[in-house]
Amino acid sequence: MALALLAAACTDDESRAVEVTTTEYEFAGIPAELPPGPVTFEVRNEGGENHDLVLRKVILERDILEVLELSQVEQGEYLEDAGATPAIPPGETGSLAASLETGTYAYLCLVTTESGRPHAFAGMRGTVEVG
Numbered sequence: 001m002a003l004a005l006l007a008a009a010c011t012d013d014e015s016r017a018v019e020v021t022t023t024e025y026e027f028a029g030i031p032a033e034l035p036p037g038p039v040t041f042e043v044r045n046e047g048g049e050n051h052d053l054v055l056r057k058v059i060l061e062r063d064i065l066e067v068l069e070l071s072q073v074e075q076g077e078y079l080e081d082a083g084a085t086p087a088i089p090p091g092e093t094g095s096l097a098a099s100l101e102t103g104t105y106a107y108l109c110l111v112t113t114e115s116g117r118p119h120a121f122a123g124m125r126g127t128v129e130v131g
């Protein structure tokens, strides 16, 4: 126990790493549950189009696709920005560091298809329970 506490105290800047891959149009590797604390999502784009990983904390529950149809201001009532990777080109990687708090997080890809809709609508979305 003492050892565990010591280890925890010494790992302030050592964040949990989650390896994520993106393809058209899905994320792989993001668990349904994560413990609170620092985490780094290492995202490798194995698809043929750009992708990103956007993380938002859920403030008020509502279907993510409905929320995405709202204005930016209205979206803020439901989701709080928790970080994002840049758009990642095919074959490349990007990372997203966040400090998770207890609650629900939504993740999604906001790169748009030719029709102008974010990839989230094509399936690149999900939630993580933190606690």
Ligand SMILES: [Cu+2]
Residues within 6 Å of the ligand: 025, 050, 051, 052, 109, 110, 111, 119, 120, 124
């Ligand atoms: Cu995408």
